[in-house]
Amino acid sequence: MALLTPVDAPAAPLLDPSDPPFAYAHNLPLEKKFEYLVAVQPDARYFPRLPSGTLHPVLIELLSSPDLLPLKHAWTNEERKGRAANGQSRFYFRVDGRMFSVLFVKRAVRPWVRRYLQPSDWSAYAAEDARRRAEEPKPTLEFWGAGYFTEFCEGPPGFCHGGSIATFVDMILGFGTSGILMRTQPCRTLTLNVTYKQGVPLGGVIRLHAGVSRIEGRKSWPYCNLYAGARKEEDAKPLIMSEGLFVAPRNEYLARVGMEVHTGAKDDEAAGHGKGGGKGGSKL
Ligand SMILES: CCCCCCCCCC(=O)SCCNC(=O)CCNC(=O)[C@H](O)C(C)(C)COP(=O)(O)OP(=O)(O)OC[C@H]1O[C@@H](n2cnc3c(N)ncnc32)[C@H](O)[C@@H]1OP(=O)(O)O
Numbered sequence: 001m002a003l004l005t006p007v008d009a010p011a012a013p014l015l016d017p018s019d020p021p022f023a024y025a026h027n028l029p030l031e032k033k034f035e036y037l038v039a040v041q042p043d044a045r046y047f048p049r050l051p052s053g054t055l056h057p058v059l060i061e062l063l064s065s066p067d068l069l070p071l072k073h074a075w076t077n078e079e080r081k082g083r084a085a086n087g088q089s090r091f092y093f094r095v096d097g098r099m100f101s102v103l104f105v106k107r108a109v110r111p112w113v114r115r116y117l118q119p120s121d122w123s124a125y126a127a128e129d130a131r132r133r134a135e136e137p138k139p140t141l142e143f144w145g146a147g148y149f150t151e152f153c154e155g156p157p158g159f160c161h162g163g164s165i166a167t168f169v170d171m172i173l174g175f176g177t178s179g180i181l182m183r184t185q186p187c188r189t190l191t192l193n194v195t196y197k198q199g200v201p202l203g204g205v206i207r208l209h210a211g212v213s214r215i216e217g218r219k220s221w222p223y224c225n226l227y228a229g230a231r232k233e234e235d236a237k238p239l240i241m242s243e244g245l246f247v248a249p250r251n252e253y254l255a256r257v258g259m260e261v262h263t264g265a266k267d268d269e270a271a272g273h274g275k276g277g278g279k280g281g282s283k284l
Contacts, residue, residue: 001222044160044226054186067235071242078192080102080243095138108220119229128244139158145172145208146205147167147205147206147208147259148202148205148206149164149200149202149206154202158199158200158201158202159199159200159201159202160199160200160202160265162196163202165194165196165226165240166194166242169192169194169224169226169240170189170192170222170243170244171221172210172222173189173192173210173222173242173243173244173246174188174189174222174244174246186249187218187220187246187247187249188246188248188249189245189246190219190244190245190246190247191245192242192243192244193242193243193244194240194241194242195240195241195242196239196240197237197238197239197240197241198228198237198239198240199224199239200239200240201228204228204229205229206226206227206228206239207226207227207228207229208224208225208227209220209224209225209227210223210225210237211223213243218245218247218248219245219247219248220245220246220247220248221243221244221245222243222244222246223241223242223243223244223258224240225240225241225242225243226238226239226240227239
């Protein structure tokens with residue numbers, strides 16, 4: 001299935017901040033904030049359509065918002081080297097000013113979500129977060145992202161496996177939308193509907209548009225569409241359309257597994273801003 005495995009492949013070169021890709025990143029207004037993202041771009045041997053170590057313009061655009069908080073170097077150089085050699089598929093997206101990434105590890109359709117904007121100073125972050133929320137009392141109900149799938153997600157030759165796509169959109173729906181928007185832990189998938197209108201090519205930049213069309217109490221109805229190409233075109237038809245019903249676990253379940261229990265009216269109020277939603281009252 002995969003064209004190249006890490007075992008067959010030559011070792012990835014050591015990533016060095018003095019390399020041209022880093023200089024390229026440093027020319028950007030956000031300077032070192034890009035360093036980490038640049039460093040984890042896959043090697044060109046695994047991902048030949050983008051120059052090694054550079055960010056695609058659409059990702060730069062995505063990351064260039066002035067309200068981005070400094071990125072934290074969450075991984076060591078050694079980890080970065082290893083990860084870059086694994087040909088991971090990676091997507092970036094922003095929700096409420098926070099940057100997230102979803103990546104696939106090797107062949108397994110096992111995605112991990114990593115929150116990029118982990119500030120080193122949590123009190124400063126909390127203050128910033130509170131200020132932003134005060135200015136934008138309504139939760140973000142839609143967001144855009146971009147990324148790519150590599151050969152570890154291959155199904156039909158040159159195209160992404162349907163299971164990888166289903167896993168990916170499940171993550172976006174579950175974590176990226178309902179979990180975050182409802183200000184709770186990730187919600188659980190109750191139903192997931194994926195329409196594969198066209199194949200998703202490996203290697204090229206894929207845009208995503210996701211959001212939540214309705215929120216009622218513990219339930220939310222997120223959607224996620226995938227498009228080919230870096231640029232948004234008004235008449236572009238989605239390759240993939242997905243939607244689902246996601247349900248936040250009951251409080252008694254959360255208490256049993258030792259997770260924080262959300263009962264605050266504020267969260268419910270925020271959730272109630274969804275189209276068609278609005279009951280908001282806690283049914284937890
Ligand atoms: C750190 C990174 C972590 C990243 C995580 C990303 C998230 C990825 C998302 C996933 O993949 S989760 C894994 C796959 N999903 C599961 O394993 C879920 C398994 N199912 C469950 O755990 C429970 O069924 C669930 C928590 C989803 C719901 O349990 P409940 O006991 O709350 O269900 P309940 O029967 O009360 O139904 C909840 C609501 O849905 C409604 N409902 C049930 N079945 C339905 C159906 N088929 N269609 C429409 N509505 C339905 C039901 O009427 C009710 O509405 P109301 O509250 O308004 O009355």
